[in-house]
Amino acid sequence: MTVALASGGREYLGWGVERHMQADLFDALNQNTKATGNWAKGKIPKIPSYPRPKAKPQKQKEHKRVSVAEIYARLSGR
Template structure:
């Protein structure tokens, strides 16, 4: 995988999935810069009691979505299989 742009679909799939498509080094740096500016604004601002909470730039999710819990399968005996086939 040499000479592919970092925003390509192949690079996105290698980085963790389709949600990384279009996220190259430049986009990650812009998101980090945005978060750093918000952090500095929060740290150096003259706020009342508590500083406001600035939202972070949305990034692709590295963790896959949780799959639903598998339901326990019922054990099937040979007699049950024979009963199912013979009903037809």
């Protein structure tokens, strides 16, 4: 649960490396089927991709510039 929450939320629960690889393999097989199929009248069917959790955009913090003197003062405990 901790890894899922760190990844973006509860929808990531159970999504390890193996599950991501299985979803990628599923999509690759579907792409291969679309590319090599002999479709009637040249109309390629719409094959949906494997449903994945939606990635939430992360907000980047603006970093305040810190001088070397301020870093030294923080590290030395003065």
